Amino acid sequence: MKIDKYEWIVIALAAFIFLTACISPPGLMDDVDAVQAQIARTMLESGDWVTAKLNGIAYLEKPPLKYWMMACLYIVFGVHDWVARLAVAIAIVGLCWAVFRFALWVTNSKTAAFYSGLIITSSIGLFLFTRFLIPDVLVTLTITTAIWSFLGIIDDEKSPNYWVVTGAISIGLGILLKGFIAIVFPLGTAGLYLFLTKQAFQKETWKKLNLPLFISIILIIALPWHILATLRNPPYFEFSMVSEPGKYRGFFWFYIFNEHILRFLGKRFPHDYNTVPIVSFWLLNLLWLFPGSAFLPTLKTLKFSLKPENRLEKLSLLALCWIAVVMGFFSFSTRQEYYSMPIYPALALLIGIALSKKEELPKFGRWLITTVFGISAIAILAILYLVRNSVAKGDISNALAKSSDVYNVYTLSLGHLGDLNLNSFAYLRFPLVLALISTFVGLLSMYWAKRNRNIAFVLLTVTMLIFFQAATQALIVFEPYLGSRPLAEALKASPPGKLVVDNQYYVFSTVFFYTNPKQALLLNGRVTNLSYGSYAPGAPNVFINDEEFKDLWLKTERFYLLVEAPAFGRLQKLLGEDKFHLVKESGGKLLLTNQP
Numbered sequence: 001m002k003i004d005k006y007e008w009i010v011i012a013l014a015a016f017i018f019l020t021a022c023i024s025p026p027g028l029m030d031d032v033d034a035v036q037a038q039i040a041r042t043m044l045e046s047g048d049w050v051t052a053k054l055n056g057i058a059y060l061e062k063p064p065l066k067y068w069m070m071a072c073l074y075i076v077f078g079v080h081d082w083v084a085r086l087a088v089a090i091a092i093v094g095l096c097w098a099v100f101r102f103a104l105w106v107t108n109s110k111t112a113a114f115y116s117g118l119i120i121t122s123s124i125g126l127f128l129f130t131r132f133l134i135p136d137v138l139v140t141l142t143i144t145t146a147i148w149s150f151l152g153i154i155d156d157e158k159s160p161n162y163w164v165v166t167g168a169i170s171i172g173l174g175i176l177l178k179g180f181i182a183i184v185f186p187l188g189t190a191g192l193y194l195f196l197t198k199q200a201f202q203k204e205t206w207k208k209l210n211l212p213l214f215i216s217i218i219l220i221i222a223l224p225w226h227i228l229a230t231l232r233n234p235p236y237f238e239f240s241m242v243s244e245p246g247k248y249r250g251f252f253w254f255y256i257f258n259e260h261i262l263r264f265l266g267k268r269f270p271h272d273y274n275t276v277p278i279v280s281f282w283l284l285n286l287l288w289l290f291p292g293s294a295f296l297p298t299l300k301t302l303k304f305s306l307k308p309e310n311r312l313e314k315l316s317l318l319a320l321c322w323i324a325v326v327m328g329f330f331s332f333s334t335r336q337e338y339y340s341m342p343i344y345p346a347l348a349l350l351i352g353i354a355l356s357k358k359e360e361l362p363k364f365g366r367w368l369i370t371t372v373f374g375i376s377a378i379a380i381l382a383i384l385y386l387v388r389n390s391v392a393k394g395d396i397s398n399a400l401a402k403s404s405d406v407y408n409v410y411t412l413s414l415g416h417l418g419d420l421n422l423n424s425f426a427y428l429r430f431p432l433v434l435a436l437i438s439t440f441v442g443l444l445s446m447y448w449a450k451r452n453r454n455i456a457f458v459l460l461t462v463t464m465l466i467f468f469q470a471a472t473q474a475l476i477v478f479e480p481y482l483g484s485r486p487l488a489e490a491l492k493a494s495p496p497g498k499l500v501v502d503n504q505y506y507v508f509s510t511v512f513f514y515t516n517p518k519q520a521l522l523l524n525g526r527v528t529n530l531s532y533g534s535y536a537p538g539a540p541n542v543f544i545n546d547e548e549f550k551d552l553w554l555k556t557e558r559f560y561l562l563v564e565a566p567a568f569g570r571l572q573k574l575l576g577e578d579k580f581h582l583v584k585e586s587g588g589k590l591l592l593t594n595q596p
Contacts, residue, residue, distance in 0.1 A: 006110045007100055010117035013461050014096035017121065017468055018130070022085040026475040027485040027510060029132055034483070034509035035529075036133035037084035040070035041516065044079075050228045051251075054505055055512065056519055056540040058233060058533035060254045064225060065176035066135045081513070088130055091138045096121045098141060099345050099352075102148050106315045106349075109356050111454075116352025118292075118457050120344055122464035125288025129338035131475065135177045136341045142174030144345045146186035151318055153208050154199065155311050160208045168214045172221025180260055181329075183218070185342055188325040193318050196306050229255070233536065243269035248535035258532075264333045270528045275334045282327060285340055289347050290372070291442075291460055295365040296347075298354040312353065319346040361449045361456060369460070373442040380436045383425050390426035395480040397588040399424040427477050434470035438463050480587030487562060487591045488514035490584035497558030497593065500549065502571070504528050508562045508589070523549050523561075546574055553579060553594045561592045568592075 003011075028034040039052045039059060052059040052067060069087040077083045100117030104110065120126060130137050149167030153160045167186070174182025194200035230236055233251035240253060243262050262268040266275070276284075286293045308314040323343045330339050355361065392399075400419040425432065445459035480486055488511040491499070499520040501508050504527050512520070519542060526534055526543040533539060544552070553559055553575060561580070563571065565588045572580065584591040 004110065006114040007097075007117075009458065010100045010114065010121060011093065011097055013118070013458075013465065014093045014121045017127065017465050018089045018092040021127075021131070021468070021472060022082045022089050024081045026472070026479045027483050028081045028084065028513055029479075029482045030484055030509050031132075031506045032134060032509075033132040034513040035506060036066065037070065037081065038509065038513045038516075040067040040084065041074060041079050041513070043067050044071040044074050050225065050232055053533075054530060055522070055542055057530045057542070058536050058539065059529065060229075060233065060251050060533060061259055061529065062135070063176045063179055065173060066133075066138060070133075079516075084133060084513075088133060088137060091141050092126065092130055095126075095137060095141045095144065095345065098144055098148070099348050102144070102345070103349050103352055105148070106151075106311050107353055107356070109353075112353045112356035114352075114454065115355045115457060116348050118461045119289070119352050120292075120348035122461040123289050123292060123344060123348070124464070125285075125338070125341065126344060127464075127468050127471070128288070129341060131471075134338070136338055139174045139178040139182050140342045140345065142170045142177065142182055143185050143342050145170040146174070146182075147189055147318065147322055150186065150190045150193075151311070151314060154205065155314060161210060161213065164208075164210045164214050165217060168217035169221065172218045175218070175222040176225060179255075184329065185322075185326055188329070189318065189322045192321040192325060196317065196321070197308065226255075241267075243267060245269060245531065246535060248532065248537075254532055266334050270531050274336075276337055278331055278335075281330065281335050281337075281340065284337060285343065285347070288337075288340065289344060289351075291369050291464065292348060292351050294368040294372075295351050295355055295362055297364055298358060298362050299350055301354050301357050302350065315349065315353075319350050322346040361453050366446050366449050370443060370446045373439040373446075373463075377436060377439040377443075380432050380439070383422070384429065384432055384436075386422060387426040387429070390423060392427045395587055396424055396427040396477050397481040397586075399427060400481065402588070428474055431470045431474040431477065434473060435467055438466035438470060441466060482587075483510040484508050484562070484587065484589055485510050485514055486586035487511055487584050487589060490591055491515050491560060494560070494583055494593070495558060497560050497595075498552075500544070500552070500559055500561045501525060502561065502563035502567055505530055507564065511562060521549075521552075546571075550574055555594075558593060558595045561590075561594075563590050563592065564588060565590055 028037055035054060039054060042053050043049050043064070046053070049064065049068060049071070052062070052064060066087065070084055073083050073086050077086070096117055099120045100113045103116035104113035107113070126137070146167045149163040149170060152163030153167070156163060171183050171186055174186075191200070194205060199205045230250070230252045235250040236252060238249040238253040240249065240257065241262070243258050258268050286296075302316045303313050304316050304320060305313055306317070308317055323346050326342045327340060399421065401421050402419055441459060442463035445456045445463055448459060449456040475482070487508070491511065492515055499511075499515075499517050500523055501511075501520050502523045502525075504525045505512070505522060506529065519540065522530075522543050524543075524545060534543060549571075553561075560583070561571075565585075568580075568590055579594060580592045581594070581596055582590065583593055
């Protein structure tokens, strides 16, 4: 397989953006980020590669393939935060490359492939929603490959079985990454396409699909883990549409009913998630695909037909089916901002191919991008001017306006953006300067648009590269607030003692990753993600209440406590201020000990 200069440019830019983003700092974030990294480490250390665990409690929500990938990378490179990020970063580069190759296969046009690859590489959403360790980009890659394989099955008369095997492997791996959406989205897309084109009613179509081979491969890949997880986490089979606290029904019920069916219906317990309003969920894709989304009007140059005559027309209709299935599914389900990620490749393909048919970049798109960068430059300059005399004392948590509505705000992925206020930008001067530079490069790219659209597109991607570097620098500033690594470092440097964490595990999950305690006590933490597994037979008793904490804290044995500053007042009233000795304060969180 020969790789030309256009392909190398896409791969190189994607690698530079996403592989360098693995570097620490910033460290891992509290919540899901460090949780995923720690699960992989626990699997490696315990030798149990079937049942994920946190602090000794079974964590049955997600399939294990991503943990296996991370654990294998730990074996090669050691347990580090940058290694935990590596699997996701490699998958992103693979996705950008797959989009390039998909477009090239469909059109045989290097220009179309080049634009498609750069559009997804430079998209805001792909960068933003891969800053924490969720499997969505990995499953997006498997969905993309599976849908490409379906197009190969119906279009390639010579070797349909090659595509059947490729698609089945993709779906099997996707199921092990994020469950059954990995099969629902590709099959839903294929089914809708076959129905619209009336190929679903043709015997020849089903012969090409070779369902016995297709299903067999998926089962060989995905079924063994599901069987083992069921056997190791009984009761084996229980069927109930009621999700309630304090009731343990084993892996099968929790994974199939609670995490798939009841989550879709919004009836899952614990209800530790929020949902984005449906109109926002649809319209935000314009932002997630920016700057490529500025050229969406060019899609009118493509032919969308229910009787496609060539590979390009087939892809055009298939991509619309792809988008409709994913967005339609989540329109009737709970949804986070990043749940639309599987449609990014479809949009990138359509926009990139449509742009390749134009002699120059469309005027509307150039105007919109110029306007966005121009307004952004003015806004950044205004902010820098307004904070010119502001003094940044301590870390950024001192300036942020944290919401008291924790459930409705912070259960959304971007909830913390609402904490920003003018004073907080005094801590972000360097990221703002980098973002300002990116706007100037973006304006320069539009200047080149009439002269050489390929150079203009590369400059546009470089614009986003600089902007992403600005975002990374901002995350470094936010690290004490979004993570707890400074507290973890202070704990490692302190005399040995037993760790107590106020509230749920997720609040201080980075401390668990960076210190790796054998086990910690969770004060009033039998909630959310560890609640279900805590009722399993043989689960360790790591949960304590205020009275039990009081008894422990007054012992001569050394204990350490991690607590958020606003919650500390409750414990001071319980025991008295003189019973706590401050070890470290960072990001509005405290590390305390009961011994001087």
